[in-house]
Amino acid sequence: MARIVAAITLLQVAGCGGGESGMAGLPTPKVEVSQPVQREILETDEYTGRLQAVESVEVRARVSGYLEQILFADGSRVKKGDLLFVVDPRPYVAQLQQAQAGLERARSRLKLARNHLQRAESPLKEQAISEEEYDTRRQSLVQALADVESARAEVDLARLNVEFTQVRAPIDGRISRKLLTAGNLVTADTTVLAGIVSVDPMYVYFDADERALLKYRRLELAGERKDGMPLEMGLLDEQGYPHRGYLDYVDPEVNAEMGTVRARGVIPNPDGLMEQGLFARVRIPGGSRHQGLLIPDRAIAMDQGKKYVMVVTADNRAEYRPVVTGRLYDGLRIVSDGLLPEDWVIVNGLQFVRPGTPVDATRIDMPEAAR
Incomplete structure (x- = not known):
């Protein structure tokens, strides 16, 4: 028993005399430190949204009849005015000819009525006919x-119906598949033949929170967004945000249940890459340009839900620093509070140190891979 007590006493003495490293015989931890990167940054807000065509129409026939021709390929690009469908025009051509004949009859009656009135001019002066007959x-x-004007209107309507037998594209865009094949009966203004969505530009819709909305409004009131709110967008398979556009509409009412407001951006789509319904990542500048400090994510640790870093003091000791971080910027994390440009932050070996312990620090530049 005496031997065990003596051994414990020796261990306690050794522990008390371990020096700065905390335990006798243990080497001082080696770490690598870097100063934060100073860079002009622009804070942005990121959202997810969906693309939607600016214009979308359902193609319908304006007259009833049997579908005679289909003159487009499914999914192709069409121009406004392109001929898409032809409804059998023969009944409407016949109606036009009938209306034209009626117009000629009305003109003939007009000519006769005018001659009768002219012939009554002299007899009326000589009182050879009564005023009642003249009236x-x-x-x-x-x-x-009036009959001539009515007949002319019937001709115009019949001619319009003949034109309506040719169904043309009302907008530029991409057309869907044909919903009917030739030979089917179509009903005027009812039967949908196809759909067309515009291609360039495209809308992107997304939901922003109330805080962001107020921030954007204050930027506009401060005159920092005189040329409109710029917007960047990326598709699911793209890196970054290669597409540039602008914010053109914000709903006038906030969704009280969700605390969000629907916003819309306009994105050019000259090559037709974007399609209606595609997922989109949206980024909007949320502030003005300013100098910021950047460090790699591996230099940041968590303690009870709070983020912190370790900096090395002038006497080579590790010092605990709580920090407030933002988004990634060029592969580095923005630190908005808690660091100074001259601080040396532990970027490698953080797991081996504790606050107040001495360290063997090697100063290095910020790794290029992280910049």
Whole structure:
């Protein structure tokens, strides 16, 4: 028993005399330290959204009849005015000819009524005819004039129906597949033949929170967004945000249940890469440019939900620093509070040190891979 007590006593003495490293015989931890990168940064907000066509129409026939021709390839690009479908025009051509014949009859009656009125001019002066008969002839002329206008309107309507047998693209865009094949009966203004969505530009819709909305409004009021709110966008398979556009609309009402507001951006799409319904990543500048400090993520640790880093003091001791961090910027993490440009931050070997312990620090530049 005496031997065990003596051994414990020796261990306690050795522990008390371990020096700065905390335990006798243990080497001082070796770490690598770097100063934060100073860079002009622009704080941004990131959202997810969906693409939507600026224009979207359902192609319908304006007249009823049997579908005679289909003149496009499914999914192709079409221009406004391109001929897409042809409805059998023969019944409408016949109606046009009938209306034109009716117009000629009305013109003939007008000519006759005008001649009758002219012939009554002299007899009326000589009192060879009564004023009542003269008024009857004059009213006949007025009726004939109205009949001509009515017949002309019927001709215009019949000609319009003949034009409507040719169904043309109302907008530029990409057309869907045909929903009917030739030979089917279509009903005027009811049967959907195809759909067309515009291609360039595209809308991107996303939901922003109330805090972001207020921030954007304050930037506009401060005059920092005189040319509109710029917007960047990336597709699911793209790195970064290669597409540039602008914010053109924000709903006038906030969703009270979600605390969000629907916003819309406009993105050019000259090559037609973007399609309606695609997922999109959106980034919007949320502040003005300013100098910021950047460090790698591996230099940041967590302690009870709070982020901190270790800096090396002038006497080569590790010092605990709580920090406030932001988003990644060029592969480095933005530190908005807790660090100074002249601080030496432990970037390698953080797991081997504790606050207040001495370290063997090697100063290095910020790793290029992280910049």
